[in-house]
Amino acid sequence: MSASSLRRWLAERVPVPMEELRKPLREELPAHLRTWIAWLGGTPLALFAIQVVTGILLTFYYTPDPARAFESVRHITLAMRYGWLIRSLHQNAAQLMIIALMLHMIRVFATRAYRRPRELTWVFGVTLFLLTLGFGFTGYSLVYDSLSYWATTVGTNLLGDVPLVGHQLLWLLRGGPDVNPNTLSRFYNFHIGVLPTLMVAAIVAHLLLVRLHGVARLEGDPRTETYEFFPEHVLREAAVAIVLLLALVVYAMARPPGLGVPADPSFTPPHIRPEWYFFPSYRWLKMVPMQVGIWTSAAFVLGMVAWPWIDAGLERLAPGRRIGIWIGTAGFLFTLVLLVWEALS
Amino acid sequence: MSVTTQKLFVAFLSLALFAALVATGAVDARRQAEARKRAEATLDDAANPQIARGRAVFERYSCNACHGAGGAGGINNLNAESGGKVNGLLHVSETYSVSELQERIRGGVPTVGKADPTGLEPPLKMPPFRDLISGQEMSDLVAYLMSLKPPPGEAKSSSW
Numbered sequence: 001m002s003a004s005s006l007r008r009w010l011a012e013r014v015p016v017p018m019e020e021l022r023k024p025l026r027e028e029l030p031a032h033l034r035t036w037i038a039w040l041g042g043t044p045l046a047l048f049a050i051q052v053v054t055g056i057l058l059t060f061y062y063t064p065d066p067a068r069a070f071e072s073v074r075h076i077t078l079a080m081r082y083g084w085l086i087r088s089l090h091q092n093a094a095q096l097m098i099i100a101l102m103l104h105m106i107r108v109f110a111t112r113a114y115r116r117p118r119e120l121t122w123v124f125g126v127t128l129f130l131l132t133l134g135f136g137f138t139g140y141s142l143v144y145d146s147l148s149y150w151a152t153t154v155g156t157n158l159l160g161d162v163p164l165v166g167h168q169l170l171w172l173l174r175g176g177p178d179v180n181p182n183t184l185s186r187f188y189n190f191h192i193g194v195l196p197t198l199m200v201a202a203i204v205a206h207l208l209l210v211r212l213h214g215v216a217r218l219e220g221d222p223r224t225e226t227y228e229f230f231p232e233h234v235l236r237e238a239a240v241a242i243v244l245l246l247a248l249v250v251y252a253m254a255r256p257p258g259l260g261v262p263a264d265p266s267f268t269p270p271h272i273r274p275e276w277y278f279f280p281s282y283r284w285l286k287m288v289p290m291q292v293g294i295w296t297s298a299a300f301v302l303g304m305v306a307w308p309w310i311d312a313g314l315e316r317l318a319p320g321r322r323i324g325i326w327i328g329t330a331g332f333l334f335t336l337v338l339l340v341w342e343a344l345s
Numbered sequence: 346m347s348v349t350t351q352k353l354f355v356a357f358l359s360l361a362l363f364a365a366l367v368a369t370g371a372v373d374a375r376r377q378a379e380a381r382k383r384a385e386a387t388l389d390d391a392a393n394p395q396i397a398r399g400r401a402v403f404e405r406y407s408c409n410a411c412h413g414a415g416g417a418g419g420i421n422n423l424n425a426e427s428g429g430k431v432n433g434l435l436h437v438s439e440t441y442s443v444s445e446l447q448e449r450i451r452g453g454v455p456t457v458g459k460a461d462p463t464g465l466e467p468p469l470k471m472p473p474f475r476d477l478i479s480g481q482e483m484s485d486l487v488a489y490l491m492s493l494k495p496p497p498g499e500a501k502s503s504s505w
Contacts, residue, residue: 079380082373235351242358249365253372 024211028226029233032111032218039236040104041210044128045203046241047097050248051135054090055192062142064188066181069144070262077257088252094136096244098277101129109328112311113216119308121213124206126305131199133277138191140275144184145260150272152187153179161290179265279342280335300331399489402482411469416493425467426458435495446487451475 011018032038061080063072076083105125108114114122141152156179160170175182227233261269274282285293303310311324346354390397403409403416411431412419419431437446453473459466478486 078376078383081377082369084376085369085373232348232351235348235355238355239351239358242355242362246358246362246365249362249369253365253369256372256376 025228025230027211027214027229029215029229030217030221031223031225031227032221033215033233034227034236036240037103037107039233039240040100040107042237043100043240043244044097044104044132046237047093047100047244048199048203050089050093050245051097052196054086054093057086058090059192062188064142064185066144066184066263069142069184070259073143073145074259077259084256085249085252088255088257089248090139091257092248092251093244094132094139095276096248098132098136101132105129106332109307110325111216111218112324114308114311115216116308116312118209118213118216121206121209122308123305124202124209126307127202128199128206130301131195131202134195135191135199136275136277138187138195141187142184142191143260144263146263146267146269147260147272149179149263149265150269151274152183154272155274155278156183158285158290158294161294163291163294273342276339276343280338283338283342283345393492395485395488396492398481399485399487399492402478402486403489406474406478408486411471416490420469422457422467422469424460424464425469426460429460431469434490435493437493438491443487443491446490447483450478450483450486 058076061072061076061083063069073087077087078084080086108122108125137152137155140148142148156170156173159173160166162169171177173183173186174180175186273279281297284297287293288296307324307328314323314327317323390400409415410420412434413431416434416437418433419427421429422431423429425431441449451474454471455473457467457470
């Protein structure tokens with residue numbers, strides 16, 4: 001059977017409107033998207049794909065049981081063929097994913113691409129960022145070394161202080177009053193089941209909205225020329241993805257992942273710290289009274305989610321003053337200061 | 346940049362990525378060899394717990410600090426007759442009986458022969474371990490030292 005007759009045979013049985021499907025590939029993009037920082041929308045998606053593939057491979061050998069979790073990570077890292085590479089890619093693509101998301105959000109924020117009617121695209125974007133942080137938190141705990149165990153304990157403790165529902169939230173996450181064998185299986189479940197499902201749903205919603213609205217034009221940009229999504233934009237996104245994957249592979253060879261000390265619930269290490277992307281909130285919660293910290297953190301997240309409407313309100317109050325940009329810059333700098341402060345302390 | 350140039354660029358990057366992935370094979374092979382060695386050592390320890398205990402004694406009293414990890418070769422000892430280094434211990438089973446070796450550990454090596462008789466006194470001497478290692482620890486340590494073997498193909502040493 002020749003290729004063309006096979007195609008005809010398949011088209012008859014699976015009548016997909018190929019011409020319709022190709023249309024999005026020909027979408028015209030505004031010229032400002034040729035700047036490198038505008039390519040970072042697709043980068044987290046490429047990194048997420050790496051996470052899915054490496055994550056599935058890791059589940060083949062990871063055991064979500066407190067008695068065997070650390071040993072299974074050790075086995076993956078030291079004994080499995082290419083286990084060190086898979087684990088390193090998974091660990092570091094996660095870090096890059098968070099950095100890429102931050103840069104993408106900064107770009108969207110600075111260009112105010114979230115303005116009406118694209119508010120929901122922003123909301124789904126923030127949701128994706130929060131879900132990624134959730135992946136980071138649950139994933140870090142799965143390693144089950146001393147630092148990750150205590151970071152999980154401290155991190156979940158904070159939830160207990162949330163007014164009204166804190167106790168219930170704590171139980172939902174831990175499956176008991178303390179970090180116990182249930183906690184690890186719950187975190188594992190969240191990491192490979194609940195969060196990926198929510199993530200895929202939010203990615204579909206985000207991309208669909210981006211597609212339905214088209215890419216926002218830059219405010220005050222006089223250029224009217226456009227270029228096609230395929231192949232030019234796809235090639236740029238692909239170049240970034242390949243460069244990052246290459247960097248991840250080279251890094252894995254230069255510095256293969258190490259192992260900490262196995263978790264010991266009876267011994268608290270002197271320096272408990274979460275992953276770097278939680279440094280700002282960790283430092284903030286240490287600086288202010290707990291209830292103040294929790295309420296302000298919640299307000300910060302809500303402010304981020306509702307930013308398109310807040311910014312629109314500020315614009316109505318003081319047209320043309322760009323107050324939103326100043327608030328955003330101040331918020332970003334404050335977060336950066338907290339991050340660096342915690343990193344250096 | 347034209348689309349053709351971009352395609353070439355992506356193709357070049359893909360090739361570089363492919364080359365890097367091929368190179369991971371070498372790193373993996375090395376790590377696999379290390380993993381095999383560790384697994385064999387674990388099996389050896391399980392088969393002969395006295396040797397495992399002896400290795401622990403060897404490390405507890407920092408014998409490895411002068412004689413090298415696994416007794417494979419010592420650190421520099423200026424003008425020592427044994428090639429300017431503290432002796433390795435891979436040949437002790439060929440030159441010592443169990444009781445001679447025990448006596449050597451108890452008494453230490455107060456005088457180290459000079460390579461150049463007119464040169465400096467070698468600074469490192471083995472201290473006596475009489476007051477530190479005895480009983481079960483001594484038997485375990487000697488069992489461990491007697492189990493050490495040079496890698497296959499290495500010439501026999503005339504002295505340890």
